[in-house]
Amino acid sequence: MNARSRKFAGTYKMCAILRFLGFFLTAAGGVPSIVGRSIRSWGVNVEIGCEFVTVAVLAFQALWYPVVLPVDEDEDSTSR
Numbered sequence: 001m002n003a004r005s006r007k008f009a010g011t012y013k014m015c016a017i018l019r020f021l022g023f024f025l026t027a028a029g030g031v032p033s034i035v036g037r038s039i040r041s042w043g044v045n046v047e048i049g050c051e052f053v054t055v056a057v058l059a060f061q062a063l064w065y066p067v068v069l070p071v072d073e074d075e076d077s078t079s080r
Helices: 013-028 046-064 073-078
Strands: none
Touching: 013 046
16 A cells, blocks of 8 residues: 555554564574574574565665655545
């Protein structure tokens, strides 16, 4: 929906960016080439890959598209 309207809506921009950074750092902990061999390393699976793509697209849209401006209910009802 954001791509069609060319507006970012649904969450705060900062929330989308922080979610991406948090997910990236958490997922990086499961990659042995980044953290080395660990007993707690769970590896990276398809589910994490799909979630990474989803979170990355949301963060990209948050950075690329302008926000939707709030509309007063008075203005909304008079424009009909």
